[in-house]
Amino acid sequence: MSKDGNAGFIPTRLDYAVKWAQKNSLWPFTFGTSCCGIEMMSTLSGTYDLARFGAEVVRFSPRQADMLIVAGTITTKMSPVLRQVYDQMLEPKWVIAMGACSSSGGIFDTYSVLQGIDEIMPVDIYVPGCPPIPEGLIHAIMKLQDVVQTGGKRPQMHKLTRAEATDAMSFRKGSQETLFDDSKPLKGQLT
Amino acid sequence: MSKLTPKLQAEQDRVQALVAEIYPGNRVERDVNAETVLWVNSQKELIQAVKTLRIETGLQMDRLSDITAYENIDGRDGPKRFIMVYQLYSMRFHARVRIKLAVEENEKVPTLTSFWRAANWLEREVYDLFGIPFEDHPDLRRIQMDERFVGHPLRKEYDIKDRQPFPDSLPVRIAARAPLVSGQE
Amino acid sequence: MIKDIRASLLEERLNLSDFYNPQVLINMGPSHPAMHGTLRVMCRVNGEVVEDATCEIGYLHRGIEKLAESKTYHQWIVYTDRLNYCSALTNNIAYVMAVEDLLKIEVTERCQWIRVICMELARIIDHLICIAINALDMGALTCFWYLYHWREEAYTMIEAMCGMRLTTSYARIGGMSYDLPDNFDSMMAKFLKGLPKSIDDVEKLLSANRIWVDRTKDVGVLTKAECLDFGLTGPVARASGVDFDLRRDRPYCTYPELDFEVVCGVKGDVYDRYLVRMEEIRQSAHILAQCVQKIPKGPLWVDNRLIKIPAKQDVYNDMETLIHHFKIFMEGINVPEGESYNCVESPNGELGFYIVSRGGPKSWRTRVKPPSLLLFQSFEYSMKGAKIPDAVSILGSLNIIAGELDR
Numbered sequence A: 001m002s003k004d005g006n007a008g009f010i011p012t013r014l015d016y017a018v019k020w021a022q023k024n025s026l027w028p029f030t031f032g033t034s035c036c037g038i039e040m041m042s043t044l045s046g047t048y049d050l051a052r053f054g055a056e057v058v059r060f061s062p063r064q065a066d067m068l069i070v071a072g073t074i075t076t077k078m079s080p081v082l083r084q085v086y087d088q089m090l091e092p093k094w095v096i097a098m099g100a101c102s103s104s105g106g107i108f109d110t111y112s113v114l115q116g117i118d119e120i121m122p123v124d125i126y127v128p129g130c131p132p133i134p135e136g137l138i139h140a141i142m143k144l145q146d147v148v149q150t151g152g153k154r155p156q157m158h159k160l161t162r163a164e165a166t167d168a169m170s171f172r173k174g175s176q177e178t179l180f181d182d183s184k185p186l187k188g189q190l191t
Numbered sequence B: 001m002s003k004l005t006p007k008l009q010a011e012q013d014r015v016q017a018l019v020a021e022i023y024p025g026n027r028v029e030r031d032v033n034a035e036t037v038l039w040v041n042s043q044k045e046l047i048q049a050v051k052t053l054r055i056e057t058g059l060q061m062d063r064l065s066d067i068t069a070y071e072n073i074d075g076r077d078g079p080k081r082f083i084m085v086y087q088l089y090s091m092r093f094h095a096r097v098r099i100k101l102a103v104e105e106n107e108k109v110p111t112l113t114s115f116w117r118a119a120n121w122l123e124r125e126v127y128d129l130f131g132i133p134f135e136d137h138p139d140l141r142r143i144q145m146d147e148r149f150v151g152h153p154l155r156k157e158y159d160i161k162d163r164q165p166f167p168d169s170l171p172v173r174i175a176a177r178a179p180l181v182s183g184q185e
Numbered sequence C: 001m002i003k004d005i006r007a008s009l010l011e012e013r014l015n016l017s018d019f020y021n022p023q024v025l026i027n028m029g030p031s032h033p034a035m036h037g038t039l040r041v042m043c044r045v046n047g048e049v050v051e052d053a054t055c056e057i058g059y060l061h062r063g064i065e066k067l068a069e070s071k072t073y074h075q076w077i078v079y080t081d082r083l084n085y086c087s088a089l090t091n092n093i094a095y096v097m098a099v100e101d102l103l104k105i106e107v108t109e110r111c112q113w114i115r116v117i118c119m120e121l122a123r124i125i126d127h128l129i130c131i132a133i134n135a136l137d138m139g140a141l142t143c144f145w146y147l148y149h150w151r152e153e154a155y156t157m158i159e160a161m162c163g164m165r166l167t168t169s170y171a172r173i174g175g176m177s178y179d180l181p182d183n184f185d186s187m188m189a190k191f192l193k194g195l196p197k198s199i200d201d202v203e204k205l206l207s208a209n210r211i212w213v214d215r216t217k218d219v220g221v222l223t224k225a226e227c228l229d230f231g232l233t234g235p236v237a238r239a240s241g242v243d244f245d246l247r248r249d250r251p252y253c254t255y256p257e258l259d260f261e262v263v264c265g266v267k268g269d270v271y272d273r274y275l276v277r278m279e280e281i282r283q284s285a286h287i288l289a290q291c292v293q294k295i296p297k298g299p300l301w302v303d304n305r306l307i308k309i310p311a312k313q314d315v316y317n318d319m320e321t322l323i324h325h326f327k328i329f330m331e332g333i334n335v336p337e338g339e340s341y342n343c344v345e346s347p348n349g350e351l352g353f354y355i356v357s358r359g360g361p362k363s364w365r366t367r368v369k370p371p372s373l374l375l376f377q378s379f380e381y382s383m384k385g386a387k388i389p390d391a392v393s394i395l396g397s398l399n400i401i402a403g404e405l406d407r
Helices: A009-023 A035-044 A079-088 A099-104 A134-150 A162-169 B006-022 B043-055 B119-130 C002-016 C077-081 C088-103 C109-137 C141-162 C184-206 C210-216 C224-230 C235-239 C270-294 C312-317 C319-331 C371-383 C388-398 C402-406
Strands: A028-032 A067-071 A094-098 A125-127 B028-030 B036-040 B063-071 B082-090 B095-103 C024-028 C040-046 C049-056 C338-346 C349-357 C365-369
Touching (some): A067 A099, A125 A134, B043 B082, B043 B095, B082 C349, C077 C088, C109 C184, C109 C270, C109 C388, C210 C388
Parallel strands (some): A067 A094, B036 B095
Antiparallel strands (some): B028 B036, B082 B095, C338 C349
8 A cells, every 4th residue: 555545556456357347247136026127128138138238147036146126116015025135135236226116106105105115225226217218227227337337426325234124114113012012003093 | 888889788788677677676777888787785685696697597697707895985875884896797698787785894795705716816805905804705814915904995094105014024824724735634 | 913923824834844744835925037026926835746825916016096096087097007017008098998988978980990009009019928928937038039029119119109118108088198100000011011920930939849838738727617717808718718808799999890800729728828829919910900901080089178188289379278278187077976897808808997986086986807816816726736837837828917916
């Protein structure tokens, strides 16, 4: 390390090389739930080939993927499943929230839809659209490649721990006891 | 479908006349598409109606199309709270009959699973979203919402934005209704 | 209550761990590689044969029916796209037809022909994706790429018609949002020239293929009586021999003037369903060719000024039209009291919309009769006695769309 804090020539070159390799071989875990899933399949197919960006291997196993594309509406019933999949992925991992529903709940502001997956996990790229056209998803992946290369602008939210995500998903934040306590009436119960 | 062919229109008229003949005391009306709507007055009459409509040679309503319900909270369709709606279809005559039954809250409705297996999940959905219990249903539990969900979403009093998230996902129960393989006793 | 659930689950686990009769609980969970979205099946498996299965749905329940009570009729057209998102045009048109029945208006000739074109195009793309995914699940990846090319061509046409590929929201109450583009005839001619040849190519790849036949023949057989018992309609029922097609038996729009055949299978296995869908694509192409020839020129919108969405030039120049436009979009159309049930032959079966109206701009209750719910219920039954790979074939052939299943 030199006197001004510079990391030196070889580690920076190595760092660059590693990030270059990572960005050009992002293996997606396609968590396709609804309509955005169909557009994601269109992106993976021949006309808007995603394989040329290194996403050749679409393995449906979180252990082997490093990019999670959440395409479609995530409901409150599905959110523990999504969080478990995210927890099972190994570092380094990036998350793309594809479409309006996973970015913010979309047109569904109802009793069973999670208003954005950033309530339960940190998201790197949000793709607007309902559903975004395949060019939009490709643009997002190219932006993600920039993020990977520069290593900068990770999400504002710190990485949520499992406990914090659990708390966010809990009925009545912070008071998990009422879930198992029959003496207190729960919200929505007819009195 | 407002433009029914004349043959189908005649069929639907005949079906309505026949239903009105079999049930002279009940309210038989037609909706905007000229489909027959039969109002039954009690749960026993519902089962009778389904049996009759199924085997009557002039009707042969052999397919269950839909089971649903709607709330009658403003009282325009009678004094009771919910109206159950059954849609039956005749594959032979291509005509439809809708059966409506008014139920009060927590009043049990007989299940149609012995007639059609299709009724199983359709009734579970009505129970989940409205809270109408069905008697003798083989597997009455929530279908769309999580089992720990409190309240019935499609009721008018349930606020649309009242979210109830849960931190984990429950495993699916099989043993609730399936008998174990022999040798497990 | 939760303690009881956990206690019963523990008991179930202990009961099943018998040494001489090992039964494994396999959860084909909501995050599933077979790209069918959010379906969950818990199977009790002995070796590889499934002894019992329970299906769980609700992982995509978005409360669309509840939203119908707080949105005007026009605003809810957007939600209908998200039901069966593989063939969004059919849902739009079916819903709009139900509202038009309540309003007791009849749309123009040209509008009806355009609706038939949309529904048949939607049928083609839905069947294409069903066969592509079914083949993909069983490893025939070539068919997926090949059939997807035609989906993209169809998407280009749909985008030229209404501006959006997938979630179209094309139909409006009383008409359609845009008229057909000028180069539609040539686009359609090009599409219809290439599509049947590609279908033939895919048939050559699959129909006589030893692997395909072994994996799909006699798998997931549903007899005619079982189909009726489960209330199934659509290609799955037709493959079992139930000769029922709403386009022929209860015709709507301009189907009485079209010449097409209803395809029926014999056995009701996955192979028959695949053949039925392939032939239906050809029949739909034939219908589209007829429509393009027969479509008349004329007005697109109904003549009722309270319902018709006026053209922008009129809105900016005429006071009355401005007021109509304002009232239609800010308040909503005033629909009289009554109820209506409208069903169409969607690519999955009988898709129905049951609307109860108590007057006013918002509906009192809108119910979507989903064909996928009944299909998935029959899947529980088909799984018993089948092996796990067969279960994947059967699921692919049933074309379960989670958006419609859970709404």
